[in-house]
Amino acid sequence: MGLVAVERPKPKTHTVIIExxxxxxxxxxVARGDTIVWVNKDMFPHTATSEGGRFDSQSIQAEKSWTFTAGKKGEFAYTCTFHPTMKAVLYVK
Ligand SMILES: [Cu+2]
Known part of the structure; x- marks a missing residue:
């Protein structure tokens, strides 16, 4: 009887395009430990700001990006504080 080795999946990187x-x-x-990169393709700033305060990119300038590593499970609705009609959800399993 040996030890059962449980392979942890390697963290992945996911991209969210803002355009x-x-x-x-x-x-x-995404899975816990994964990284999410928000890339702003618009010509003006946006943010990725979770409603519960879990993450907040602050202003992401045009052609810039912001990276966040998901550390906690949950459902995180987020928006752009400059444009409240922009809505999305990040699920961390
Ligand atoms: Cu915006």
Missing amino acids: GMRFQPESLT
């Missing part, structure tokens, strides 16, 4: 006043994809599911 045309939208987060793409609007719904993203």
